[in-house]
Amino acid sequence: xxxxxxxxxxxxxxxxxxxxxxxxxxxxxxxxxxxxxxxxxxxxxxxxxxxxxxxxxxxxxxxxxxxxxxxxxxxxxxxxxxxxxxxxxxxxxxxxxxxxxxxxxxxxxxxxxxxxxxxxxxxxxxxxxxxxxxxxxxxxxxxxxxxxxxxxxxxxxxxxxxxxxxxxxxxxxxxxxxxxxxxxxxxxxxxxxxxxxxxxxxxxxxxxxxxxxxxxxxxxxxxxxxxxxxxxxxxxxxxxxxxxxxxxxxxxxxxxxxxxxxxxxxxxxxxxxxxxxxxxxxxxxxxxxxxxxxxxxxxxxxxxxxxxxxxxxxxxxxxxxxxxxxxxxxxxxxxxxxxxxxxxxxxxxxxxxxxxxxxxxxxxxx
Amino acid sequence: xxxxxxxxxxxxxxxxxxxxxxxxxxxxxxxxxxxxxxxxxxxxxxxxxxxxxxxxxxxxxxxxxxxxxxxxxxxxxxxxxxxxxxxxxxxxxxxxxxxxxxxxxxxxxxxxxxxxxxxxxxxxxxxxxxxxxxxxxxxxxxxxxxxxxxxxxxxxxxxxxxxxxxxxxxxxxxxxxxxxxxxxxxxxxxxxxxxxxxxxxxxxxxxxxxxxxxxxxxxxxxxxxxxxxxxxxxxxxxxxxxxxxxxxxxxxxxxxxxxxxxxxxxxxxxxxxxxxxxxxxxx
Numbered sequence: 001x002x003x004x005x006x007x008x009x010x011x012x013x014x015x016x017x018x019x020x021x022x023x024x025x026x027x028x029x030x031x032x033x034x035x036x037x038x039x040x041x042x043x044x045x046x047x048x049x050x051x052x053x054x055x056x057x058x059x060x061x062x063x064x065x066x067x068x069x070x071x072x073x074x075x076x077x078x079x080x081x082x083x084x085x086x087x088x089x090x091x092x093x094x095x096x097x098x099x100x101x102x103x104x105x106x107x108x109x110x111x112x113x114x115x116x117x118x119x120x121x122x123x124x125x126x127x128x129x130x131x132x133x134x135x136x137x138x139x140x141x142x143x144x145x146x147x148x149x150x151x152x153x154x155x156x157x158x159x160x161x162x163x164x165x166x167x168x169x170x171x172x173x174x175x176x177x178x179x180x181x182x183x184x185x186x187x188x189x190x191x192x193x194x195x196x197x198x199x200x201x202x203x204x205x206x207x208x209x210x211x212x213x214x215x216x217x218x219x220x221x222x223x224x225x226x227x228x229x230x231x232x233x234x235x236x237x238x239x240x241x242x243x244x245x246x247x248x249x250x251x252x253x254x255x256x257x258x259x260x261x262x263x264x265x266x267x268x269x270x271x272x273x274x275x276x277x278x279x280x281x282x283x284x285x286x287x288x289x290x291x292x293x294x295x296x297x298x299x300x301x302x303x304x305x306x307x308x309x310x311x312x313x314x315x316x317x318x319x320x321x322x323x324x325x326x327x328x329x330x331x332x333x334x335x336x337x338x339x340x341x342x343x344x345x346x347x348x349x350x351x352x353x354x355x356x357x358x359x360x361x362x363x364x365x366x
Numbered sequence: 367x368x369x370x371x372x373x374x375x376x377x378x379x380x381x382x383x384x385x386x387x388x389x390x391x392x393x394x395x396x397x398x399x400x401x402x403x404x405x406x407x408x409x410x411x412x413x414x415x416x417x418x419x420x421x422x423x424x425x426x427x428x429x430x431x432x433x434x435x436x437x438x439x440x441x442x443x444x445x446x447x448x449x450x451x452x453x454x455x456x457x458x459x460x461x462x463x464x465x466x467x468x469x470x471x472x473x474x475x476x477x478x479x480x481x482x483x484x485x486x487x488x489x490x491x492x493x494x495x496x497x498x499x500x501x502x503x504x505x506x507x508x509x510x511x512x513x514x515x516x517x518x519x520x521x522x523x524x525x526x527x528x529x530x531x532x533x534x535x536x537x538x539x540x541x542x543x544x545x546x547x548x549x550x551x552x553x554x555x556x557x558x559x560x561x562x563x564x565x566x567x568x569x570x571x572x573x574x575x576x577x578x579x580x581x582x583x584x585x586x587x588x589x590x591x592x593x594x595x596x597x598x599x600x601x602x603x604x605x606x607x608x609x610x611x612x613x614x615x616x617x618x619x620x621x622x623x624x625x626x627x628x629x630x631x632x633x634x635x636x637x638x639x640x641x642x643x644x645x646x647x648x649x
Contacts, residue, residue, distance in 0.1 A: 080617045084412055185595075186615050229517060230600055236487070243496040245514065354407075357616055361608065362429055364600045 041070040042293045045082065045097030047280075048075030051149075051314070058313040063300055069293055080106050087115055090287040098288040099297055101148045101280040104346040105188060107136050110283060111144050112350075117286040118142040123295040126302035129320040133343055136281050146298050147319035149310060150279035152253035152270070152336065153184075153191065159265040161247035169199045169271045172248075173219075177226045182237040182249030185230035187360035188353070190250065191276045191344040196220055198273045198342045207345050213356070221363050230364060241266055250276070254315035257334050270337040277341035279319070311335045396630065403623035413620050421624035430605075430625070437588060437604040438632065444526045445583035449576060451527070452534035457568060459535070460542040471539070474532040482529065486596030489525040490516045493597075522598040526590055530583045537582055541575040577644050581637050588633055605629055 044060070046052045052075050060071040074097045076082040083106040089096050102110065110116050118138065121127065127135070127146045134147025155166055161180075172181060184190030196216040197206045206212040228246050231237040238255070240246035242264045253275060256268035282301065284294045300306060307318040308325040317336035318325055325332075349356065372378050406416035424430075459470055480488075492498055493516035503509040515521055549571060553563040569576070591606035605625060613622035 081614075084617065087412070186611070188615065228514075232595060236490075236596065240494075243494070245494050245496050353616065354618065357611075358424075361611070365433070365603055366429065366601075 045100035095287040145281035145283040149316040152275040158247035441587035444587040448530040
């Protein structure tokens with residue numbers, strides 16, 4: 001068992017006491033009948049497929065061993081379908097999952113509808129270590145979500161077609177790369193507006209104004225000739241990247257690393273402007289009656305050794321500062337980078353969703 | 367057989383079941399879709415029941431007009447090519463010995479078990495630079511170096527025709543199997559070549575079947591939304607692709623429903639027109 005190993009000073013007396021307090025509170029939920037530890041259970045929603053399989057195998061059993069709380073994993077559909085299900089269930093005072101892993105856009109939409117139960121920071125001592133960019137708050141300052149996992153989308157290349165690793169996102173615009181790129185097909189999952197702003201307009205501040213957004217669209221239209229495939233389906237691009245059919249594009253850093261480790265001629269590069277840092281947050285439905293257990297769970301997941309375990313077994317980037325974990329340089333490089341990341345402007349993808357989508361579709365289809 | 371119009375409930379009974387199925391599986395869902403299409407979209411949220419036409423307004427633009435007309439033209443082209451290949455094929459098939467016919471039909475039916483995803487991936491591999499058919503052409507010396515043929519309009523057309531082909535054969539087969547061979551024999555006796563007999567006797571005698579098959583292949587191709595993403599470039603994305611984007615990725619159900627209603631109405635109108643046209647010619 002890895003839990004507790006390599007903690008050193010990371011897990012202090014206070015955290016242990018607070019954790020015990022959380023457990024005591026959790027036990028009280030079962031009142032009046034005195035429940036055995038095993039009968040405490042929490043429904044946790046994670047993205048179906050790879051994430052759920054990895055969590056079921058590596059993370060949830062450890063959590064149950066450490067806390068006595070059984071986890072019932074619920075496979076969430078990606079996209080916003082899960083948000084809609086949670087919202088409709090909450091109207092009927094039901095919670096299909098107590099805690100869910102939510103994308104940032106879904107987090108913001110759920111906050112607009114007051115779907116998330118406010119979390120109590122006092123009961124989440126480990127959450128103080130989570131990077132501020134990965135903490136979600138209501139406008140009035142109440143805590144609505146805590147970073148669960150984060151991952152990078154980077155510049156990937158086929159090593160046979162490109163013996164030299166590219167250095168900048170600007171290479172996507174290079175006329176020499178005509179008909180060579182595979183890029184994500186949607187404005188809200190490719191984050192190419194953010195990349196354009198960071199590469200050519202000095203950062204995401206440029207996206208504040210509509211004129212700035214139009215500048216980025218105009219610049220993006222210039223790389224259309226280079227794009228062979230706008231993909232919605234990851235498998236399609238991954239296969240083409242490995243074979244060299246489409247030798248360059250944007251893709252997930254961890255998955256590309258795994259493919260390279262399997263001997264495929266691919267590499268993932270963090271461009272000098274930074275990789276795209278996308279993330280999911282833990283949020284608790286307001287209809288959940290297991291709020292106390294949910295706090296225990298979220299706090300557990302924020303611990304340095306669990307974040308390290310996630311990096312090793314699931315391939316996600318730690319949500320806490322690297323120095324708090326015991327990850328080696330190699331392990332860290334496999335999932336993350338010390339370069340300042342490009343953090344997408346999720347607020348825009350919520351407030352101007354339809355407009356951006358329309359402009360984007362016209363840009364790539366037209 | 368009852369030749370007069372059915373009067374009692376009992377005589378109507380055989381039609382009740384299909385009518386009920388039509389109501390349950392078409393009329394009600396379509397009604398729901400119309401209801402959603404006039405709902406009010408809440409930006410950053412879902413939608414609320416209402417009676418607004420904003421979703422239709424957004425659709426009435428040059429951009430969506432272009433996508434709609436491309437989708438209709440593509441579907442029509444797929445139908446024409448599929449029937450153009452399928453008709454002579456089925457005509458020959460219906461004249462083969464029984465055992466050979468069964469083998470062909472089983473083979474064609476087995477194609478139907480392939481999903482759109484598999485068909486799309488198979489064609490994109492077949493037309494790729496790294497593993498595709500151009501490598502064969504290079505090997506036999508017909509080409510200098512392998513080329514990538516996908517994504518392109520040709521790749522998309524090939525994939526969609528491949529998918530529609532078994533359906534057209536299965537719809538054409540019963541009519542062509544029942545075709546009286548005496549018709550062709552008579553025209554041959556009167557001096558027509560086999561090709562002339564085919565075009566002046568077989569094709570005209572099967573006109574209604576051909577029109578029905580064209581319509582079926584057209585409607586079938588219109589709903590295709592995966593192949594354009596896998597085998598086409600963005601300018602080849604059909605309206606069905608954009609509907610999927612709105613419904614699944616943008617959670618904009620009202621707009622997706624409005625586009626879908628529009629697509630259904632336009633295709634119903636086209637089918638109606640072609641039937642009307644056919645009937646007039648017959649009269």
